[in-house]
Amino acid sequence: MATTDPPEPSTHVDVQVELNGESLTRSVTADMPLSQFLRREEFLTGTHRGCESGKCGACTVLVDGEPVKSCNVLAAQANGSTVRTVEGLVGDDGELHPVQEAFWDTHGMQCGFCTPGMVVNSVALLEENEDPSVGEIREQLSGNICRCTGYTKIIESVKNAAAETEGGE
Amino acid sequence: MPKVRRQETSEDVLVDINNIQDADYIETESGQVRIGCLARHADVVESETVREANPTLGEAVATIGDVQVRNRGTLCGAVATAAPAGDPPVLAALFDADIVATSTDGDTVYDGRSFYEGGSTELEETELIREVRFPALGPGEGAAYEKWKPAGCAWPVATVGAYLSTSGGTVEEARLYTGALEGEPSEMADAAGVIEGNIPDEETVLDAATRLGENAEPMADADGSVEFKRELSKKLAKDALEAAASRAGV
């Protein structure tokens, strides 16, 4: 590895990020979790906080297309990345993303608190796998807890979204 | 991260290594799979290189946490953190991986087999694990990793890693490690000894598995009694040995 002068520690970090299609430059505290950046700095409150342990997945967002738990990533670490939250899935014309539409139609949501994380993670799955099996959906969503639905309609929502997008092509 | 989130850390400075260039490699060299410190669990799982050289590695890493966790967590990081129920430490010990630590004074290579002895890792405070090297398995070699969790995405209650090196249908070298049961990778040499030098048939495997369970010293906790964990580990050991034997071609 190349040896360079070590960077100076600082309490604030400049972050350049493309958030839901918009380029932003912000100065954030070094220890600010990405979830806090989204919720408190950018007022995108769709990403939720449910557990304090990095377990429940309600804070799932896409960083460079990959689903991650935004409570477990520092905002500073998103520098240079593309971040998509659940809000960013809604089209410019207010149209729901097909996955969002499927969750609503199939009733893969009840109280809605886990829903953003479920939707975002499902979008990631479908972008990689157009026709996932039930087992693959289970595995993808195993890090997203839901207490209301019992998961059946969530899995069906993803299946329906897959069928929709396939049929659309 | 949970501690950082709640500002419960005692350190003043957090060093983010995510900007280190070219550290996410997974490549083979001289009979080893070299995994760089920024290779994510997800990368290890998807790697063809890993699948060909040492498939147990990829299979085991695929069971870590969940998709989101695997997109961020790194194998080297997990090896260093040595979570009591973590999988990478068990894998590093099982395969006696070369753990390449670096500091301003240069590299030190630790042996996976001894890295975790004594309750903490050998890693110095000034060191960063920049690479871990796992052996590529050859003909006659087989390994497997079995794991039991009390629920989806929970920490495992018990894991067992098995490695067999065989020749002419007989086991020349056997290694058995448990994880999670005792809060660290634990070598089960006595149980491995049951199978070493023998043909890994059904009865021998059962004997070795039973011996492992009897020797294990799990801690009772909210997820099970000592008895439960012992019994569980027998099953995991049996499955791991059977799979390892099958892969070794015996």
Added chain:
Amino acid sequence: MSEIEHQHEQETEELDETTDSEVVGESVNSKYGRRLVAGNGEYLDDIRLPGTRHAYFCRSEVAHAEIEVETSEAEAMSGVSRVWTHDDIADLVDEPYGYMFDDEVVLADGRVVFQGQPVAVVLAESRQRAMEAAGRVEVEYDELPALTETTAALDADTPVIHPELDSDPDSPVDGNVADTGTVDVGNVDRAFEDADLIVEDTFQTNKTTPAPLEPHGCVADYNVGDRDLTLYSSSQFPHRLKQELADVVEPLDSEDITVKLPDVGGGFGIKLELFPFEVCATLLAMDTRRPVKYAVDRLEEMKAGRGRHNETLHGRMAFTEDGDIVGFEVDNEQNTGAFASHGPAVGYSSAVCGHGPYPIPNQRWNYRMVYTNIMPGSAVRGFGDVQVTFMREQLVEMAAEELGMDAIELRLRNVPDPDDLPMRSPTGLKWRNADMPVCIEKVTDAINWDTHRDADMVDGKYRGVGMGTIMKRGGNKSAAGGDYDEAIVKMSRRGELKVFSAISSIGQGTETALAQIAAEEVGVPVERVEPVVGDSDVTPEGLGVWADRGTIIGGSAVARAAEDLRETLEELAAHVLDGGVDSEDIVLKDDRAYEAANPENGMALTDLADMAMRGDPEELGPDEERPPALRDGISLVGRGKYESQEAEFLDEETGYGNVSHSYTFGALAIAVDVDPATGEVEVVDVAICEDLGKVMNPKLVEGQAQGGIVQGLGEVLLEDYAYDDDGILDNDTLIDYHPPTTEDVPLITKVEHVENPDPTTSHGQKGAGECPTVPTPAAVANAVADATGIRFTEEPLSAANVLPELVEEGLREL
């Protein structure tokens, strides 16, 4: 046929004629769903008022101790504006208080009684700073023995957890027994003397928490000029909460308080009482004149939220040799936790309903609520029925085995046939109608009961089937002092329709059903009907959402309100349409009002509404010449109120009475595999069938059934609060406490319902939301007993608990 039966038959007939449902009974999408999937929900922590300060508790780290608190270091921190302990607020609160018993204090008064109990409250500029300061509050603990089990708590030598109540002659508290009660009907002793078979065992259920994914939280906003407090809270009962808060906060009267519910991320019965963080946020807001937010986090919730009571149930059932259940005697010892909360209600209602769908003539229930130093139990989904059912349904299957009878046959023999109803159960419950035999038959068919029953091992695993039954209250008069709800529907001048109800939304979808009811009645497409719920100023009086009362009581109120408006619109349409149409011949549908026999003869509702609002004599004729309904101003506000005429208060001596408005019967059948190597219990198939009277929205109801069953599966297989001997919670995170994930539960597709409409509710609907959880643990335990021959009387049936038993019984196979 009795008079009651005759009347009900008539009402049922009328119902059949009028309910030609086109919206009610449809799988309409959730009214809130679009914004929730878009990430535009507004939950408590999303609320951001300018100038908000943040509160956080210093909470007790031990379960039972005398304490001394030192706050100077915390107070000195920059960004911290208040650090209060008990004495700082003593003059401002009316303590002790509590939902049923006055046993709670807002901040600990020299003594803590469970881990996580609030000791001091900090107010700071940020939540982070408040947390840090809370960590600097110094608490000295003089520890007392911590009691986690009821047996220990009842020991004569152990300390009394609420000594002030114990020594109060007016309080039922005696030692650590918060209260006791009995239900006594028939002659139990003789029934057991004469019985041909008695089955008996002791059952131990586990402590769990439903852990709604959104924790509790509130924002208190005090307007000094108006002297009005607005409390936003993640709660289930805005109107009651307002009263509870007023009762505790001295400087506020009920009229000074408005409670507004944001979107609520799940409740499951644990957001049904006043909490210390709500009181403190209120007082801090009043003192600082700034909005104060307290967003509780999961770590606080796990230790100091609320959960389901664990109970020790000793039950014995008496049978004739033919299989009639003639006697039932139960001793139920409820581990209440540190505070009574809803505990006594859970005790008495699960006793009076404990016989389930079997009208057992001779019963004696003794129940007691026992204080311990663990997190208090509350009104969790199922409200005591889950625990009792775990016992009852296992006794039933134990008896079947001893009698050499099929367990299904035994149940069919003992449940009422539809023709037996209406009847009063022996404990006084008014059962109007239900088809229980069909429910049982449908679920056994759906999962191929006999195939699994006959199978021993399938693919190397032990296979078994089991059943649980449902007879679940809808409403609970004693718990709230009444069972009523009021509703308003309001049509604007342009024909837009809004429905106002106190029935809150916690994800269960009742608000959507209310919109459907109003839409169908008034003829406005449901997509354009908006529910307005959960605001104590705006929504009319009601009791909130719990005990499955939402659609029954709240829905019926909305139906009456919508009917009120409909009648006005019909009168007006009749008045203005061509040809002198009778108002009875007017149809309101698809945004139009038209003559039934001649649909062309009609007009748009938007025009009708505009006409109504202007009330112009040149259009409608002078006031005196109009039909009476159109005089003195044509109002487009419909009002309706529904009070249960059925529910009764229970007799204090015998516990007898019709505790609720209605009852939902049903059954759940489950097939499981028990892995002889690991002890894991895996669900192979599950089916539920309930008599719901009228399924208002099949999609939403199915969702509730699936979710309820999975919560039950979680409780019986995965979840368990593990306290150590000092009352400290071991598994205090969502990692160590195991709610089911997608990997842990099957797809639940066999959800079927029968509809025998309840003649007393607007559309025949009966309660639905809590029911599916009730039979699930019992069914699983029965299935495991069938599979292995081992009867598990303790929950959970986790692998950790099952495997050692398999080993002991020689059933373990590697």
